[in-house]
Amino acid sequence: MKKIGIAGNHLMHANPRFGTNYVNYIQKNYAAGITNGGALPIILPIGAPELASDYIATIDALLLPGGQDVSPDDYGEEPIPQIGEIDPQRDAFEIALIQAAIVADKPIFGICRGAQIINVALGGTLYQDLTTQVPALAVKHDQYPTKWSTPTHHLAWQSSNWLTAHMSKTALVNSFHHQAVKTLATGLQLDATSTDGVIEAFSDEERRIYGVQWHPEMLLMADKNAQLVFDAFISRV
Template sequence: MTKIIGVASNHLNHANSRFGTNYVDYIQKNYIEGITNSGLLPMVIPMGAPELAVAYMAQVDGLLLAGGQDISPKFFNEEPVPGIGETDQYRDQFEIALVKAALAQNKPILGICRGEQLINVALGGTLYQDLETQYKTLAIKHNQYPTKWEIPTHRLEWQRDNWLNDFAKRNTLVNSFHHQAVKTLAPGLTLDAISTDGVIEAYSDDARHIYAVQWHPEMLLANGAPYQLFFDLFAQKVAK
């Protein structure tokens, strides 16, 4: 039977020229492409009340948390710094509940960009709210805009053998679109990779089936078949 991956949606917070005040939930199609091509079936989970998380996770075999807004520092007991961007406490609360439900049901979790940060916060870790003003040894550009999404721009330094061994080689290049980042890893998470200036780029916890990266593998799919392997490796974790 095909395994189902719940993909937590984002939602529009502001009126815009296309939808006006007809707010919508959505997920970028690149995530769906990566999941579908790996043989998994994506199911988009609309944002809702945290108490719905257990029921949603009962319908799926794994969870993917995608990119998006900054995470509110109230969830790691800090005040907002001047450099923080837009936050959405409703999304934060719901996704934290999804993480806890997935763990309770022993279902694999994949976090991408904001998703990596959200999992860390849900488990008791902290974040840099704004790298440019808070990270003292910042030496590379972590938000590559306006360079295109699919173009890798900075290198990784792998810290140990991990679930991505077959995908990533030493000094692998990745894309980068963030200004928040993991600061203190939550208990039980193990560091897999950093950027050349030391920012956390990947972590995992095989015992709890947690896998997370700071870059955007779904956008790298535009570069061809080798990048699909990232999602295929996660599909292997879900299949176990």
């Protein structure tokens, strides 16, 4: 069975449920997308970047999920006032995982923050806050309070890619982000944008690197066809 490593997150603040027990975790929907696709999810807890190569050696592919904002220090910028919480430890670990996976020639799939950290790891940049930095924004990219499993805006396909055989030309996706890819890293192909031009998907078939800005794992709760995104990635492992 194919083993897909899912980079984990961790609690950084005390909370009523766990107190100061700063647990490692991953949302179960990511694991469901992997198991539904016939593969085995392996959670990789945040650790020292020096452990990345050993983690990658135990898996067949890497999935990077959503989460905190990526630190602008990772792409040479100062933080603007509108940036959210960052986690430099997570950034460093995930960048090391990405680099180790490329060296080992193992596929990589990023979702939301995961796509953003892939782009940064490969030399690209991000918008720290879309509302502040993109004056022509015409689509609501953080759909709250609409629930996660409800798609709200359309994709505009920019090229034939790994997803076009599995998704409608007028596909609707969900959207929970205020950061996004700004300058696409060298070697990445632009696959899709929102109708107002924000990058929604990219790929590099030669290195088997894929990223989407929306959350297919949450769409799974209401639409079984969202599984096709995970199936398309697993087929490349």
